[in-house]
Amino acid sequence: MQQNETTDGCAVTGRPAVQGFFDPRTSSIQYIVTDPATKRCAIVDPVLDFDEKSGATCTASADALLAHVTAQGFTVDWILDTHPHADHFSAAHYLKGRTGAPTAIGAHVVDVQRLWKDIYNWPSLATDGSQWDRLFAGDDRFGIGSLEARVMFSPGHTMASVTYVVGDAAFIHDTLFMPDGGTARTDFPGGSACSLWASIQDILALPDDTRLFTGHDYQPGGREPSWESTVAEQKRSNIHVAGSDEAAFVAMREARDRTLPMPKLILHALQVNICGGRLPEPEDNGRRYLKFPLDALKGACW
Template sequence: MQTTKISDHLSISAQPSLSEFQGFRDKGFAAVVNARPDEEEPGQAGNAAERDAANSAGLSYTFIPVTGATTTEADIRAFQSALAGAKGPVLAHCKTGTRALLLHTLGEVLDGRMEPDDILAYGQSFGLDLSSAIKWLARHYARRPLVKGFYDPRTSSVQYVVSDPDTGNCVIIDPVLDFDEKSGATSTKNADALLAYVAENQLIVEWILDTHPHADHFSAAHYLKEKTGAPTAIGERVVDVQRLWKDIYNWPALRTDGSQWDRLFAHGDQFRVGSIDVRVLYSPGHTLASITYVIGDAAFVHDTIFMPDGGTARADFPGGDARKLWHSIQDILSLSDETRLFTGHDYRPGERTARWESTVGEQKRSNPHLAGVTEDAFVELREARDRTLPMPKLILHALQVNLRGGRLPEPEENGRRYLKFPLDALKGAAW
């Protein structure tokens, strides 16, 4: 099979056969990047088989499945990370090599090492048409707001800094406070990365927003408020979640009026990020209090809809409801097909790289929980799947913190903080 050398560190190719992987090592390659989604055509080897072939050949392997219409900045950055982490030359492939070169080229342009006017000639020098890169950049630069996602692999969570490029104002959505359940240690590594991005880009934080009280990570909202002075907010139905969990925790001192946040948003509330309009949708189902933030042409849909290959969120937490989740999702899908959707988690199906951006149209077409599915079928599917899922490992830890806006328990007389959680209060044991 012919490979095309792009640089000393990167070569591209069309789809290789599995028998060729052993030869890649002999040719000096240390890693393979597969940029091709599974099942594009009959007889395609696919991700799982390629991963096995790469492992057998002693090659590192990364799966970044993209199409021209669905490529996101997360894919571009994942491609760059795969190259940076490889211990030698990388062979990247798709069907023809074009998408592999597209990911590389867009990264060069975004980082200022290549001018957009040079893209077509660059592609032609390798015999490939990169006109789709020109179109991608035009869409990228026209979007409002700008969205920077930060993925936390320990909790599979996605945090966002969402900014107005015209004013430099921004909001932070669903920030993570680091917690290691084995040692009990806490850290602000994730939150400090958000602050570093804000400082580097000279942004002004207007709001720190949570979409709901999270069950799988601690919220860094309180810490970020202390650092930035920006107000915190969540949906007004958080008071119902507080009342529910106050009983579960036997926690008489917990205030259940939502006063731990500076503002409680109701369905239909509006505000602005700089010059960009924001609208709040009440989106129950995953939790009683879940809300969606529609900011310009982007909607932050928390744990209602995952990426199309990941389906939808569970609805079996206390206060959850699969039928309500269906109706919340339909409200989101009633937005224009071009609306960008940003999810709160990505569990990386097929061990692909993390992704968090899709569109309404893409979800309608290709999410197997939604495309061509009726309400009753969705409820049956969701409830059946939820019965197989254990509770998140941090649910009893996290809600003690998140019901108080990200505040850790107060130190006791010895100066240490302690979490308390009930035994046998929830269904869904790991065994």
């Protein structure tokens, strides 16, 4: 797992330290965002490892986050997911068990739960968000040590997506990728290119020097993984946004999405992630099972 740390100027009030952990299996980035004054931190979008070929799960990625927390003498205040992920399992539930820190996600996760409850034919699924300790609405505030964090509702990629703004850092999940990677897809159930455009405009209205931390990097051209940009850089050179308007963006995004196959783990991951990262309960033989609906995602590209 590749790591990178942003440390310049961390002593400045309102400027958190940010450590990124790149997961090459899913091209995801997990983050530890820390208040340098108090050494209190939040973990953002942690990954629970899963191999779809063997059905094996493990906690190596999440344990690497815990090892960093321990080595640095940090205390975990929050375990945050930006949205219910379609390409990896969330390690939020596991990390809560290890740290005692509360878990949180955007309040509109209940809409995603209701949608997928029907897709999975899952009558016993609680669709009130009770699988998390806190559901954040847009503009909610919370603390990480002495830092104030706020929540931006950022739908488009999913109905529940949120951005966490902590000081001069914003964790923008699957909205904008790095400028050479463009933007996130919007063809999942409940997605919307129009909503994504509006969410991107909200993010780009932040101060130009705001540090933006993306949720994935697919390494265009085979370059090394990268995950930090600024508002100014995105406005200047994002290949899907710079020089575009809403109509052109929506047309581009919808046309592009029609060519993209679904993530290989979408049907695996959503049933775990709409439960806050909880794996299915063991059955009477002691084994856990995932359940896949066939032909549920009509029109998906093969």
